[in-house]
Amino acid sequence: MTKLFFIGDIVDEPGLTYLEAHLPALIEAHRPDFVIANAENLNTSDDACGMTAASLARLFALGVDAVTGGNHSWDGQQGRTVHDDPRVLRPLNYGKRAPGRGATIIEKDGVCLGVVNLISPEVCSLADHPLDVMEAQLSAWRGRVDLIVVDYHGESVMEKLIFAFAFDGHVAAVLGTHTHVQTADTRLLPCGTAYVTDVGMTGPGGGVQGYDAARFVRSAWERLPNAEPMRIAEGAVEFGAVLITCNDDGTAAAITRLSA
Ligand SMILES: [Fe+2]
Numbered sequence: 001m002t003k004l005f006f007i008g009d010i011v012d013e014p015g016l017t018y019l020e021a022h023l024p025a026l027i028e029a030h031r032p033d034f035v036i037a038n039a040e041n042l043n044t045s046d047d048a049c050g051m052t053a054a055s056l057a058r059l060f061a062l063g064v065d066a067v068t069g070g071n072h073s074w075d076g077q078q079g080r081t082v083h084d085d086p087r088v089l090r091p092l093n094y095g096k097r098a099p100g101r102g103a104t105i106i107e108k109d110g111v112c113l114g115v116v117n118l119i120s121p122e123v124c125s126l127a128d129h130p131l132d133v134m135e136a137q138l139s140a141w142r143g144r145v146d147l148i149v150v151d152y153h154g155e156s157v158m159e160k161l162i163f164a165f166a167f168d169g170h171v172a173a174v175l176g177t178h179t180h181v182q183t184a185d186t187r188l189l190p191c192g193t194a195y196v197t198d199v200g201m202t203g204p205g206g207g208v209q210g211y212d213a214a215r216f217v218r219s220a221w222e223r224l225p226n227a228e229p230m231r232i233a234e235g236a237v238e239f240g241a242v243l244i245t246c247n248d249d250g251t252a253a254a255i256t257r258l259s260a
């Protein structure tokens with residue numbers, strides 16, 4: 001049995017502070033073998049999405065093994081350099097030349113976990129076809145990994161479900177990110193892949209995706225890009241995370257939501 005934590009889009013200082021307060025106790029209680037988190041909104045220092053070396057260091061200090069990303073993977077002043085860290089993933093299907101990598105193998109106590117980050121072409125129109133890219137990755141990893149978890153960063157429920165069924169039984173989990181909204185559909189597919197349409201954010205509620213709503217509303221009315229600085233929403237932090245228990249054959253036995 002292998003246990004995984006997956007934490008959804010961490011939004012800035014409130015999300016990171018929440019994890020610093022609660023993740024150690026959750027790790028102590030559940031003893032996960034691997035902890036993966038989506039960090040595309042982690043940036044805490046320069047009025048942008050993305051990540052910084054300092055915020056990543058705080059996250060890794062908590063026991064997070066690797067982070068995934070999405071459309072914000074390259075945002076912020078350090079949007080290129082953060083990808084020098086091999087624990088930082090960006091969408092695999094976003095070409096070969098953008099900084100970073102989209103898949104990695106983490107080995108711990110003799111177990112090799114493959115982590116893949118994909119993005120929907122609906123979110124990034126220049127992305128390559130997720131099914132084709134995943135199929136190639138599976139071929140490349142055949143015999144090299146014990147189990148695989150996929151962060152599928154996208155908006156469409158149907159697209160995520162179709163992808164998950166396409167690889168049902170071939171990966172331990174397909175976990176949706178990007179909308180920042182928790183969906184109530186954690187389930188095991190027929191051949192043993194754990195699925196949830198969106199893990200949901202780990203960030204402040206009360207606004208739009210963890211950010212103050214007024215800026216988005218003004219931009220929508222004006223039909224112009226946001227000109228104001230980003231402001232974090234002021235509601236209580238929502239904790240979007242799941243615990244997946246995996247069988248020795250690389251399929252999942254259970255997926256449940258985590259609460260602190
Ligand atoms: Fe996000």
Ligand SMILES: [Fe+2]
Nearest residue numbers: 070071072178
């Ligand atoms: Fe996103």
